[in-house]
Amino acid sequence: MKSFKSLLITGGAGFIGSHLVRRMVNHYPDTQIVNLDALTYASNLKLLDDCEKKPNYQFVKEDINNFERLKELFVEYQFDAVVHLAAESHVDNSIKNPFLFAQTNIQGTLNLLEASRQYWGNNAQEQRFYHISTDEVFGSLGTEGFFNEKTLYDPRSPYSASKASSDHLVRAYFHTYGLPVVLSNCSNNYGPGQHSEKLIPLMIKNIVAEKPLPVYGRGDNIRDWLYVEDHVEAIDLILHEGKPGETFALGGNNEMKNIDLIHLLIERVDERLNRPKGTSLPLIKFIKDRLGHDFRYxxxxxxxxxxxxxxxxxxxxxxxxxxxxxxLKN
Ligand SMILES: NC(=O)c1ccc[n+]([C@@H]2O[C@H](COP(=O)([O-])OP(=O)(O)OC[C@H]3O[C@@H](n4cnc5c(N)ncnc54)[C@H](O)[C@@H]3O)[C@@H](O)[C@H]2O)c1
Known part of the structure; x- marks a missing residue:
C-alpha cells in the first residue's frame, strides 16, 4: 500500500469531500491533509468542525480556477497526492448556467493537472492524481444492463458533459505526460451533509415543512444509490492501491425508482415525526420532466x-x- 506525506483534497467542504477529509485526517495522522475549497453556495465548512483542531488538517480557501495560486500551493505544501472533487455538481444548475460548469469542471481540472505536472515533472511514479467522477458520463441506460469501466461515454447534460471532458483530460495527462492518475466513476451518493438542492435532502426538508414534493415526470427514473461513507472507503482504497492509468466504476447495487424512494422517505419521516402513516403522501407533485433527463443509471x-x-x-x-x-437534527 502506498503512503503519502501531503495530500491535497479539493472540494473538501462539499458533501462527499467533507466525509473524505474526515476519514483521511483520522486514518492517516502522519499525512498532512490540505482541504482546498472556494466555499461556493454548495459548501458547508461546519461539517468539518471536528477536524479543525487536528494537527494534520489545514483548510485553504481558494478557487481551482486560480492557476497561479495552485502552482504556489504545490510548492508551499509539497503535495505528493491529489484527490480532486471540487466541481459544480447540480444538473439543474448546469442547464441554467453551462458556462460555469465548463469553467470549474473542465478548466479547473486542467489547472490542477497542469499544476501537478509542473511540480512533479513528467513520468512521475510515486505521486497520485485521483479524479473523482460520475457515472452520468455514460449517459442513460434502458431497463437492462449496467455501466462498467469499458462503457463508452455518452453524456447528455452540461454537467455530465463537463465531467466527461475532465475525465478525458485526466487520461490525456496519463498518456501524454505520464502523470500517475487514477479515476473512479460513481453512482448517486446519499448520506449526511448533502446540499438541500439534491433529491433526498430536499424531500426530507419539504416533508418536515409540509411543502410540495416536486417529482420530475412520473418519478420513473432509476438511480443506483451508494452511502457516502462506502464511497469514501473506496476512494481511500483506490488512492492507496489503484495503479496509475486505472479507472474504477463504483455503485451501491441498489437501484430504485425516484417515486419509490420518495414514498420511502415519506414513510420514514412521518414515522419519526409521529404523524399517521401516509400523512405526507398528498404533498407529492408531479412536474414537467427535466430536460434531457437520463432514465436509468x-x-x-x-x-x-x-x-x-x-x-x-x-x-x-x-x-x-x-x-x-x-x-431532522440539522
Ligand atoms: N454527489 C454525488 O452523488 C456524486 C456522485 C458521483 C460523483 N460525484 C462527484 O464528486 C465530487 C463531489 O460531489 P459532491 O456531491 O460532494 O459536490 P458538492 O456540490 O456537495 O461539493 C462541491 C464542493 O466543491 C467546491 N467548489 C466548487 N467550485 C469550486 C472551485 N471553482 N474551486 C474550489 N472549490 C470549488 C464547493 O465549494 C463545494 O464545497 C464532484 O466532482 C462530483 O462530480 C458526486
Whole structure:
C-alpha cells in the first residue's frame, strides 16, 4: 500500500469531500491533509468542525480556477497526492448556467493537472492524481444492463458533459505526460451533509415543512444509490492501491425508482415525526420532466470488488435511517 506525506483534497467542504477529509485526517495522522475549497453556495465548512483542531488538517480557501495560486500551493505544501472533487455538481444548475460548469469542471481540472505536472515533472511514479467522477458520463441506460469501466461515454447534460471532458483530460495527462492518475466513476451518493438542492435532502426538508414534493415526470427514473461513507472507503482504497492509468466504476447495487424512494422517505419521516402513516403522501407533485433527463443509471462494480476487495458495509435501510436522522437534527 502506498503512503503519502501531503495530500491535497479539493472540494473538501462539499458533501462527499467533507466525509473524505474526515476519514483521511483520522486514518492517516502522519499525512498532512490540505482541504482546498472556494466555499461556493454548495459548501458547508461546519461539517468539518471536528477536524479543525487536528494537527494534520489545514483548510485553504481558494478557487481551482486560480492557476497561479495552485502552482504556489504545490510548492508551499509539497503535495505528493491529489484527490480532486471540487466541481459544480447540480444538473439543474448546469442547464441554467453551462458556462460555469465548463469553467470549474473542465478548466479547473486542467489547472490542477497542469499544476501537478509542473511540480512533479513528467513520468512521475510515486505521486497520485485521483479524479473523482460520475457515472452520468455514460449517459442513460434502458431497463437492462449496467455501466462498467469499458462503457463508452455518452453524456447528455452540461454537467455530465463537463465531467466527461475532465475525465478525458485526466487520461490525456496519463498518456501524454505520464502523470500517475487514477479515476473512479460513481453512482448517486446519499448520506449526511448533502446540499438541500439534491433529491433526498430536499424531500426530507419539504416533508418536515409540509411543502410540495416536486417529482420530475412520473418519478420513473432509476438511480443506483451508494452511502457516502462506502464511497469514501473506496476512494481511500483506490488512492492507496489503484495503479496509475486505472479507472474504477463504483455503485451501491441498489437501484430504485425516484417515486419509490420518495414514498420511502415519506414513510420514514412521518414515522419519526409521529404523524399517521401516509400523512405526507398528498404533498407529492408531479412536474414537467427535466430536460434531457437520463432514465436509468446502474453500475457493475465488480472490478473494484475483485481487484481491491472493496465492499459496501451500509445497507440502504441503515443508510436511510442515518440520513433522515441527520436532516431532522440539522
Ligand atoms: N454527489 C454525488 O452523488 C456524486 C456522485 C458521483 C460523483 N460525484 C462527484 O464528486 C465530487 C463531489 O460531489 P459532491 O456531491 O460532494 O459536490 P458538492 O456540490 O456537495 O461539493 C462541491 C464542493 O466543491 C467546491 N467548489 C466548487 N467550485 C469550486 C472551485 N471553482 N474551486 C474550489 N472549490 C470549488 C464547493 O465549494 C463545494 O464545497 C464532484 O466532482 C462530483 O462530480 C458526486
Amino acid at each position: 446502474a453500475i457493475d462494480a465488480s472490478k473494484v470488488k475483485n481487484e481491491l476487495g472493496w465492499k459496501t458495509t451500509t445497507s440502504f435501510d441503515e443508510g436511510i435511517v442515518k440520513t433522515v436522522a441527520f436532516y
